[in-house]
Amino acid sequence: MHIQIGLLGCGTVGGGVIELLHKRKQKIAELTGVQASIKKVLIRDLHKEREVLLDGETLTTDAEDILNDPDITIIIETIGGIEPARSLILQAIAQKKHVITANKDLIALHGSEIIEAAKEANVDVYYEAAVGGAIPLIRPLKESLTANVITEIKGIINGTTNFILSKMTATGADFTEVLDEAQQLGYAEADPSSDVDGLDAARKLTILSTIAFHTKVKLSDVRVTGIREVKADDVRYANELGYVIKLLATGTETDDTLSLCVAPTLIPKDHPLAHVSDAYNALYVRGDASGDLMFFGRGAGSLPTASAVLGDAIDVFRNLTHRVTGLQDSSYLSEKPVVPDKAAAQPFYLRFSVQDRTGVFAKIAGLFGEHDINMETVMQKRICDGSAEIIIITHEVVPTNIDRLRKALEQLESVIAVHLVMPVERA
Numbered sequence: 001m002h003i004q005i006g007l008l009g010c011g012t013v014g015g016g017v018i019e020l021l022h023k024r025k026q027k028i029a030e031l032t033g034v035q036a037s038i039k040k041v042l043i044r045d046l047h048k049e050r051e052v053l054l055d056g057e058t059l060t061t062d063a064e065d066i067l068n069d070p071d072i073t074i075i076i077e078t079i080g081g082i083e084p085a086r087s088l089i090l091q092a093i094a095q096k097k098h099v100i101t102a103n104k105d106l107i108a109l110h111g112s113e114i115i116e117a118a119k120e121a122n123v124d125v126y127y128e129a130a131v132g133g134a135i136p137l138i139r140p141l142k143e144s145l146t147a148n149v150i151t152e153i154k155g156i157i158n159g160t161t162n163f164i165l166s167k168m169t170a171t172g173a174d175f176t177e178v179l180d181e182a183q184q185l186g187y188a189e190a191d192p193s194s195d196v197d198g199l200d201a202a203r204k205l206t207i208l209s210t211i212a213f214h215t216k217v218k219l220s221d222v223r224v225t226g227i228r229e230v231k232a233d234d235v236r237y238a239n240e241l242g243y244v245i246k247l248l249a250t251g252t253e254t255d256d257t258l259s260l261c262v263a264p265t266l267i268p269k270d271h272p273l274a275h276v277s278d279a280y281n282a283l284y285v286r287g288d289a290s291g292d293l294m295f296f297g298r299g300a301g302s303l304p305t306a307s308a309v310l311g312d313a314i315d316v317f318r319n320l321t322h323r324v325t326g327l328q329d330s331s332y333l334s335e336k337p338v339v340p341d342k343a344a345a346q347p348f349y350l351r352f353s354v355q356d357r358t359g360v361f362a363k364i365a366g367l368f369g370e371h372d373i374n375m376e377t378v379m380q381k382r383i384c385d386g387s388a389e390i391i392i393i394t395h396e397v398v399p400t401n402i403d404r405l406r407k408a409l410e411q412l413e414s415v416i417a418v419h420l421v422m423p424v425e426r427a
């Protein structure tokens with residue numbers, strides 16, 4: 001069988017797809033009986049220099065050349081962003097074309113619309129590359145682990161923030177300094193807010209939680225804190241206390257309710273997630289039958305992401321040869337409430353500065369007592385000009401109670417500022 005593909009976008013991921021398909025053509029034909037080729041590639045700029053060799057016949061700036069071509073049966077979308085990616089995918093589905101996308105933003109925000117349209121049109125939609133680059137996450141959660149009740153997913157799913165925090169840990173440099181370097185090296189975009197403010201990780205968590213917990217999760221369900229407020233001092237204090245700081249995305253299900261959170265988190269140095277550095281990603285999954293599993297690998301990059309995209313394409317080739325396309329389920333069984341108050345209690349790290357005079361600590365301790373929050377570790381660092389910095393790690397407390405404590409601390413006259421509050425992971 002000969003299958004022709006329309007590729008939307010020819011950047012980092014699209015270029016990788018062309019390169020990998022070229023390398024693996026023979027193997028794919030032997031495995032699936034399919035001779036696959038890319039017939040057309042949609043781009044914006046015909047004159048741009050590209051690493052992959054494509055003739056003028058293959059490149060187009062007109063999406064209709066692909067959408068209206070009856071010989072093209074599969075669309076691979078690697079444009080990114082919401083529009084025109086969403087409209088192009090919906091048009092392709094309406095033309096009965098199968099769709100593969102690496103677009104996490106689109107799947108997080110419009111995944112259910114796209115999946116419902118595909119079910120209606122009886123075509124396939126796959127998006128393994130949208131979360132975790134090369135790491136198989138969507139398929140294991142959707143297929144291999146379906147016999148489990150999954151109670152927790154937890155991981156490092158944003159490479160940019162992991163690069164920044166790893167570098168801050170290794171060098172002691174401050175956030176802005178490392179962000180500059182990450183931008184120069186191409187690890188962070190010119191506008192880094194989606195990554196450093198936690199939104200990218202929250203979108204990926206939305207996708208993973210929808211599948212793992214069989215429920216519709218909205219982006220607004222995720223409690224999100226980015227890494228801008230993490231200072232070199234926090235990294236140093238964490239190190240003194242036996243931790244490293246990572247941006248952790250966590251989804252937990254307790255009694256049919258969910259809690260979803262993205263936040264910089266203190267991770268014990270001997271925890272496996274503490275060793276996931278630079279642009280690597282990792283996801284822990286807790287299933288009632290499987291026990292704990294950890295998935296680890298390259299979370300981005302041209303060929304790693306193309307590996308996931310092409311894996312999806314090979315599934316579509318197989319479906320086409322077996323005439324079983326369009327059978328994906330939407331994965332939702334119910335709409336489980338998201339209740340932050342039900343989030344599992346865990347220790348928290350607080351760093352705040354206070355006036356350095358007698359009686360202040362007694363007032364602070366009183367406030368902790370009023371909120372029923374016990375202190376596990378206390379450090380005091382004198383700064384200057386009569387102020388001191390206090391670092392506290394609490395015993396287990398639910399996030400909503402720590403929010404209330406933070407507000408109360410901010411209202412205390414002797415507290416100058418509460419700088420940072422972060423969850424702490426147990427060993």
Ligand SMILES: NC(=O)c1ccc[n+]([C@@H]2O[C@H](COP(=O)([O-])OP(=O)(O)OC[C@H]3O[C@@H](n4cnc5c(N)ncnc54)[C@H](OP(=O)(O)O)[C@@H]3O)[C@@H](O)[C@H]2O)c1
Pocket residue numbers: 008009010011012013014042043044045046048077078079080081083084102103104105129130133299300301302305
């Ligand atoms: N980069 C990664 O490591 C990675 C990892 C996982 C998932 N993803 C996802 O993969 C997708 C693509 O990312 P990328 O890094 O490959 O992006 P990229 O390097 O910026 O490439 C985007 C491509 O799409 C084309 N394009 C953009 N807007 C277009 C439009 N309106 N009409 C026609 N063509 C358009 C661009 O054309 P020109 O070349 O002419 O400018 C370019 O070829 C995104 O959804 C991203 O989130 C990326």
